[in-house]
Amino acid sequence: MQPILQIQGVSKRYEAHQALDKVSFDVPKGSIFGLLGPNGAGKTSLIRIITQITAPDEGRVLFEGQPLQPHHIKEIGYLPEERGLYKKMKVGEQLVYLARLRGMDKADATQRIKTWAERLDLKAWLNKNVEDLSKGMQQKVQFIATVLHEPKLLILDEPFSGFDPVNANIIRDEILKLREQGCTVIFSTHRMESVEQMCDYIAMINRSRKVMEGSLKEVKARYRSHTYHVEGTGRLLVMSPDFKVLAQAQHGSQFEAEIQLEPQVGPNQLLRYLTDRVEVHNFREKVPSINDIFIQTVTQEAHG
Amino acid sequence: MDKIWLVFQREYLVRVRKKSFIVMTILGPLLMALVMVVPIWLATMSDDTKVVQVLDESGYLKGKLASTHELKFVNVPGPIELAKQIYLNSEDAALLHIPEIALEKPQGIQLYSQKSTSLSMKTALERQIRQELEEVKFANSGINQEVLDKIRTPVNIRTVNLSAEGEKSSDVGVNTGVGFMGAFLVYLFIFIYGAQIMRGVIEEKTSRILEVMVSSVKPFQLMAGKILGIAAVGLTQFLLWIILTSAISTGVASRFDMDRFSDQQIGQTMQGLETDSDVQQAQEIHELFSATQNLNFPLLIGSFLFYFLGGYLLYGALFGAVGAAVDSETDSQQFMLPITVPLILSFIVAQTIIVKNPNGPVAFWMSMVPFTSPVVMMLRMPFGVPTWELLLSMFLLIAGFIGTIWVAARIYRVGILMYGKKVNYRELSKWLFYKG
Incomplete structure (x- = not known):
């Protein structure tokens, strides 16, 4: 299937600062795509190019195989990190205004606003001024404004920052629902736990370059260290060139250990070796979290 | 668009x-209208008539100062010390003292007041006294009022913009x-x-x-x-x-x-x-x-x-x-x-x-x-x-x-x-x- 978005060799320079350096990756249709990177890595610059706020100096962006064009604005919903609303405007009017700017007609917009307001429990507030709303409710309004025109591609920059856990859950469920309906979501964040929960694919940008890309599983597999966590009863004494003990602890008759396999060795060999000597209660592979991978990549780059 | x-x-x-x-x-x-109307309104409803006591020792002005809407003249008896006493006990606006003066060089005319006088009152009085004294002088030189009225010529220039299309009053x-x-x-x-x-x-x-x-x-x-x-x-x-x-x-x-x-x-x-x-x-x-x-x-x-x-x-x-x-x-x-x-x-x-x-x-x-x-x-x-x-x-x-x-x-x-x-x-x- 054709990717919904293809970034091809995009570079952007501001004065002395290189914001993006030949970044390329594809965003598969119907996925939740995590765009990761530390602050100042170039995420926002890239998003501003995708949303056509700025243009790239080099390279191009394809939307469904077509070079980006002004009419694509209708197909994209964007929730920026720096987001707000007109404080002195009524919630309903404001949503209609933002929807019309994205090319919807008034009647359509009003109808969909009603549906969304009911879904997110905002119906009583449509006639209130934005400044009378709590921050959480304002964020719901912003979310509605982003998805109202039923975009094919949704770009959310730090969507959960500032949400309380309850509202964050509501929004997460809505995002998952939208994905089921065929919407593609790009998540820009440096909060890794939400990436782990939601993303199918990720790309990481560090210091204006893409440093990693792939499906979540692939990336994790790539960063496997063949390390296993073992717990059990007995006294473990590993004396084999095939295994390397990274850490070990003894609590009375209980032990806990982290053991790394040498490249040619499989986990079953370790298990067999263990069951001959101790009673194993718990045996699992230590998979690196996205957080670990993120920190590892960023610090490596910084030193190398 | x-x-x-x-x-x-x-x-x-x-x-x-x-x-x-x-x-x-x-x-x-409304504010603009107020800005324009209020000063006019204030001017027309200006304070009550002010009474000016007059002590005329020269005799030129006896009964000649004409009372107007703003100023009313009352003659008081002399001498000046007595007049001052009387004035201090009254609530009148001012006391005008005209001593014996030479027509050629009228000097020593004084206006006493308990509060300071307004400029408009002073100019009004100066104008009236000047007019009266001039009239006495005219009479002395044999020019009567009739001749004088004939000589007086009011002048008011009307400005007109002249262009090919015609004339227009302008101001x-x-x-x-x-x-x-x-x-x-x-x-x-x-x-x-x-x-x-x-x-x-x-x-x-x-x-x-x-x-x-x-x-x-x-x-x-x-x-x-x-x-x-x-x-x-x-x-x-x-x-x-x-x-x-x-x-x-x-x-x-x-x-x-x-x-x-x-x-x-x-x-x-x-x-x-x-x-x-x-x-x-x-x-x-x-x-x-x-x-x-x-x-x-x-x-x-x-x-x-x-x-x-x-x-x-x-x-x-x-x-x-x-x-x-x-x-x-x-x-x-x-x-x-x-x-x-x-x-x-x-x-x-x-x-x-x-x-x-x-x-x-x-x-x-x-x-x-x-x-x-x-x-x-x-x-x-x-x-x-x-x-x-x-x-x-x-x-x-x-x-x-x-x-x-x-x-x-x-x-x-x-x-x-x-x-x-x-x-x-x-x-x-x-x-x-x-x-x-």
Whole structure:
């Protein structure tokens, strides 16, 4: 299937600062795509190019195989990190205004606003001024404004920052629902736990370059260290060139250990070796979290 | 284009629906009417008649000082010490002491008062005494009142503008007044509505709505919609003011029966008047009236609208750019100054040099430079401006605002997405040449 978005060799320079350096990756249709990177890595610059706020100096962006064009604005919903609303405007009017700017007609917009307001429990507030709303409710309004025109591609920059856990859950469920309906979501964040929960694919940008890309599983597999966590009863004494003990602890008759396999060795060999000597209660592979991978990549780059 | 229209609608409706707009629209003409009417009203209802005690030891003025509406004269007996005592115990306004004086060199006349006297009272007394003494002198030299009246010649120059189309009464006072009014309104409107643009942009910046907006609207469309929307608010207010003011002034005119002084009826009106001074006053009012009527109002209002809009677009774009460059209104001062200086300068110069010589070189050049022309040209308009000058000035103003809008759009485009960065002029000049 054709990717919904293809970034091809995009570079952007501001004065002395290189914001993006030949970044390329594809965003598969119907996925939740995590765009990761530390602050100042170039995420926002890239998003501003995708949303056509700025243009790239080099390279191009394809939307469904077509070079980006002004009419694509209708197909994209964007929730920026720096987001707000007109404080002195009524919630309903404001949503209609933002929807019309994205090319919807008034009647359509009003109808969909009603549906969304009911879904997110905002119906009583449509006639209130934005400044009378709590921050959480304002964020719901912003979310509605982003998805109202039923975009094919949704770009959310730090969507959960500032949400309380309850509202964050509501929004997460809505995002998952939208994905089921065929919407593609790009998540820009440096909060890794939400990436782990939601993303199918990720790309990481560090210091204006893409440093990693792939499906979540692939990336994790790539960063496997063949390390296993073992717990059990007995006294473990590993004396084999095939295994390397990274850490070990003894609590009375209980032990806990982290053991790394040498490249040619499989986990079953370790298990067999263990069951001959101790009673194993718990045996699992230590998979690196996205957080670990993120920190590892960023610090490596910084030193190398 | 339809996006500019959407932005325009929002900017317009949000402002027109505000309570402050409605209040100002109604109060504006009332305040202006008050400013004009109150001083007149105060003058007519001036304080009660003041009593002046007169001790005349010279004998020239006995019974000759005529009491008027403002001043009433009462003779008191001397000597002066006694008169002072009596005066101190009275509540009268003043005591006028005229000692024995030589007609040739009247000296030693004194006015005693418990509170300090007003200048108008002093001049009124000086005038009366001078007149009386002169009359005595005339009589002494054998000139009687009849001869004197024949000699006295009232002179009043009627100014007429002569052009190929014919003659028109004009009045320097009326022209200055109308020109000043137009210039002041242009100045005021540019300032009020220009500052509104700036505040609007800063508000959008602080409420962090801009990035949402520019992902669906081009920054230029956003700026254009805002500037035009606010201009429409200004024009709406101006239009409502004109309607309300003309309603009020029609009311005032009929209340005071101003038609008496029109060209058609002035002859009839004057016949009905008895005293010379009334006739003269009626003549003066008639001249003001016809000079006002002879002003080319369609041209004045037309050029007012043009210069208001042109000046507003020129300055408004810059105000918008300032709003985009800063994070809060307090930071805007350093950029506001260079924008406001030419505007204020043109208004100050207008009051002095241009009023003295509305067709001189200073006036000419300032009405050509786009930054000063809106105010200065409005002041010159009632005095008659050659058509080529007017057209050139209008052309330059249009070129001027296209230029400032170009500059402003480039600053705006970069500025609205910059947060928390202190900006200086060097930085701004770089923004002009950023690529898309």
